[in-house]
Amino acid sequence: MHDSATPHLPSSPPPASANPLLDFSSLPRFGDIRPMHVEPAIRSLIDENRRLIERLTADPAPPSWDGFVGPMDEAGERLSRAWGVVGHLHSVLDVPEWREAYNAMLPEVSRFYAEVGQNLALFRKYKALHDGPAFATLSPVRQRILEHALRDFRLSGAELPDAQKPRFQAIQEEQSQLAAKFSENLLDATNAHAEWIEDETGLAGIPEDAREAARAAAEAEGRPGWKFTLQMPAYLPVMQYADDRALRARMYRAYATRASELGKPELDNGPLIGRILALRDEEAHMLGYRNFAEVSLVPKMADSPAQVLAFLHELAARAKPFAEQDLEELKAFARAELGLDTLEPWDLAYASEKLREKRYAYSDQEVKQYFPEPKVLDGLFGVIRALYRVDILPDEAPKWDPDVRFFRIEKDAALVGHFYLDLHARSTKRGGAWMDSARSRHRDVWGSDTPLAYLVCNFPGPVNGRPATFTHDDVLTLFHECGHGLHHLLTQVDELAVSGIHGVEWDAVELPSQFMENFCWEWDVLQGMTAHVDSGEPLPRALYDKMIAAKNFQSGMQTVRQLEFSLFDLRLHAEVDASSGPVPIERVMALLDEVRGEVAVLIPPPWHRFPHSFSHIFAGGYAAGYYSYKWAEVLSADAFEAFEEAGAGKGSLLDAETGARFWREILAVGGSRPALESFKAFRGREPRVDALLRHNGMVTPA
Numbered sequence: 001m002h003d004s005a006t007p008h009l010p011s012s013p014p015p016a017s018a019n020p021l022l023d024f025s026s027l028p029r030f031g032d033i034r035p036m037h038v039e040p041a042i043r044s045l046i047d048e049n050r051r052l053i054e055r056l057t058a059d060p061a062p063p064s065w066d067g068f069v070g071p072m073d074e075a076g077e078r079l080s081r082a083w084g085v086v087g088h089l090h091s092v093l094d095v096p097e098w099r100e101a102y103n104a105m106l107p108e109v110s111r112f113y114a115e116v117g118q119n120l121a122l123f124r125k126y127k128a129l130h131d132g133p134a135f136a137t138l139s140p141v142r143q144r145i146l147e148h149a150l151r152d153f154r155l156s157g158a159e160l161p162d163a164q165k166p167r168f169q170a171i172q173e174e175q176s177q178l179a180a181k182f183s184e185n186l187l188d189a190t191n192a193h194a195e196w197i198e199d200e201t202g203l204a205g206i207p208e209d210a211r212e213a214a215r216a217a218a219e220a221e222g223r224p225g226w227k228f229t230l231q232m233p234a235y236l237p238v239m240q241y242a243d244d245r246a247l248r249a250r251m252y253r254a255y256a257t258r259a260s261e262l263g264k265p266e267l268d269n270g271p272l273i274g275r276i277l278a279l280r281d282e283e284a285h286m287l288g289y290r291n292f293a294e295v296s297l298v299p300k301m302a303d304s305p306a307q308v309l310a311f312l313h314e315l316a317a318r319a320k321p322f323a324e325q326d327l328e329e330l331k332a333f334a335r336a337e338l339g340l341d342t343l344e345p346w347d348l349a350y351a352s353e354k355l356r357e358k359r360y361a362y363s364d365q366e367v368k369q370y371f372p373e374p375k376v377l378d379g380l381f382g383v384i385r386a387l388y389r390v391d392i393l394p395d396e397a398p399k400w401d402p403d404v405r406f407f408r409i410e411k412d413a414a415l416v417g418h419f420y421l422d423l424h425a426r427s428t429k430r431g432g433a434w435m436d437s438a439r440s441r442h443r444d445v446w447g448s449d450t451p452l453a454y455l456v457c458n459f460p461g462p463v464n465g466r467p468a469t470f471t472h473d474d475v476l477t478l479f480h481e482c483g484h485g486l487h488h489l490l491t492q493v494d495e496l497a498v499s500g501i502h503g504v505e506w507d508a509v510e511l512p513s514q515f516m517e518n519f520c521w522e523w524d525v526l527q528g529m530t531a532h533v534d535s536g537e538p539l540p541r542a543l544y545d546k547m548i549a550a551k552n553f554q555s556g557m558q559t560v561r562q563l564e565f566s567l568f569d570l571r572l573h574a575e576v577d578a579s580s581g582p583v584p585i586e587r588v589m590a591l592l593d594e595v596r597g598e599v600a601v602l603i604p605p606p607w608h609r610f611p612h613s614f615s616h617i618f619a620g621g622y623a624a625g626y627y628s629y630k631w632a633e634v635l636s637a638d639a640f641e642a643f644e645e646a647g648a649g650k651g652s653l654l655d656a657e658t659g660a661r662f663w664r665e666i667l668a669v670g671g672s673r674p675a676l677e678s679f680k681a682f683r684g685r686e687p688r689v690d691a692l693l694r695h696n697g698m699v700t701p702a
């Protein structure tokens with residue numbers, strides 16, 4: 001989109017009033033911002049940043065914080081705020097004009113950030129400030145910011161001898177190509193198989209909505225009958241509900257061997273895995289580490305592969321007896337009630353679903369009646385008020401949709417921050433739920449700002465004048481995103497690079513969000529945030545007890561499965577020698593067998609090819625990081641336990657004193673100090689796994 005008034009590049013930023021995207025004086029001007037503003041605004045901000053970097057790196061004087069880092073952060077924040085608004089609108093108002101405006105500038109923005117990360121002159125300036133006499137005079141927080149900046153440059157190869165740089169670059173490029181190919185193979189292999197059912201009796205057990213989708217899939221190809229693909233929405237209902245055991249067995253085998261040598265040779269991910277591991281190993285050695293697991297852990301909370309392994313082994317030892325118990329129970333049920341004498345891998349989801357229905361079933365629809373939106377929001381705000389003694393007040397701001405609400409948070413009548421709440425699904429909104437920063441708290445010689453957050457969900461809206469009602473899952477999602485929001489909004493840090501969620505270690509960033517979810521399982525809290533849409537009655541105890549039982553259903557088996565993936569991932573990147581070239585896939589499978597021997601209660605058939613579809617670590621950002629899911633869960637459960645302890649005997653765990661401490665030691669400090677230090681300052685000790693096990697019902701009777 002071109003604005004005819006400002007064709008192409010303005011040589012200097014237009015006055016703020018001319019382009020609302022360049023107006024940083026207050027809240028984003030959603031009422032005025034149009035797609036035509038994007039290109040001129042973003043180009044002028046990128047230019048501004050480039051010119052600044054040129055000027056600063058050309059300056060022969062030794063760099064100072066206020067003369068170098070300060071202006072860099074300021075200019076960077078302006079670009080990130082403006083581009084953040086564009087990205088936000090692309091997500092919540094995805095009409096063709098906004099999509100076009102976003103996509104037109106995306107490559108330019110990505111190129112700019114890549115260029116900054118590899119700018120050697122810039123790296124030398126940061127290093128000069130770090131190594132110079134001024135460093136000792138900086139606050140510990142500023143010293144930490146500089147150290148992180150250098151670390152990130154270093155991990156992108158900035159410190160390598162010139163002769164090694166082209167090879168390092170080539171390794172990065174080949175890795176991205178291999179990751180993309182891995183995903184493509186998996187997708188193509190997933191689409192390459194389908195089960196066709198001609199006779200309706202073959203559908204026995206499969207729910208109506210899954211049948212309809214399968215019918216539509218067949219019709220789309222002009223064929224009679226039903227087509228079940230290996231995509232999750234088709235695969236899962238078959239595995240959970242199809243009475244036809246042979247159908248389940250065929251689907252299971254097709255799914256488990258995707259993108260392996262057992263399918264089309266051109267879609268085999270095996271050789272890619274070997275090559276990816278070799279490249280990661282080479283990269284690690286070039287950077288001076290012993291293996292890729294060490295590289296992955298550098299910016300994370302965990303110190304060493306050994307520490308993560310010890311953590312995973314401990315959790316495995318504690319969870320395995322419960323997993324064995326879960327499996328025994330399932331086997332006995334399958335034998336007695338389903339006539340399945342041996343429980344095959346393709347019976348697992350099916351038998352589990354039958355057992356769950358029999359023992360713990362309740363309808364989501366029934367629960368939903370107790371969670372009308374206004375009551376849930378009251379409950380959520382009530383929890384926040386009780387914990388942190390803050391006020392959440394409706395406020396006015398320009399919005400992108402009339403349905404959006406806007407709130408201010410005050411502490412003792414002083415403004416802390418603002419947030420937008422965009423709860424309901426719209427056809428132009430991207431799916432899922434997320435929290436994003438619209439503005440970060442900072443204060444320096446250039447000015448100050450309070451934080452501003454977007455909280456976006458995709459819940460059903462009100463119908464026919466009746467308030468929207470939420471499932472319990474929706475409520476968990478809302479609390480989760482609100483936890484991220486509070487981390488961003490309640491920060492007390494004044495430095496952009498580490499305020500709010502900025503600079504928080506990747507394996508600790510889910511602590512405040514998962515922490516908030518715990519409140520949605522508390523009887524006392526639920527009493528205050530539920531009211532039946534018709535009767536106004538709070539959630540009944542019997543229904544609550546069923547919800548808790550269902551939550552913990554097979555938690556032992558689920559836990560050891562996550563631990564199997566985590567251990568496999570970490571050991572693969574810490575132990576497998578890839579220094580002499582691509583790792584043979586047999587070696588990868590052998591390691592997986594070894595891990596299963598230790599933690600798994602269910603050993604899949606020998607033809608199962610799990611690694612070939614493990615996208616998280618081969619095509620996502622989770623290499624030697626899959627453990628983070630459990631790691632953060634342990635932290636959040638243990639932090640929550642402090643509230644359970646404080647509330648014991650008081651009748652409520654919404655304890656303001658513990659809340660104030662959580663705010664001060666965890667939420668307020670953001671990335672300004674190591675997450676472990678923050679945790680210990682709050683809890684008075686290192687994290688323990690006990691609370692998580694207890695919350696999941698894995699308690700050994702005394």
Ligand SMILES: [Zn+2]
Nearest residue numbers: 480484510513
């Ligand atoms: Zn999250």
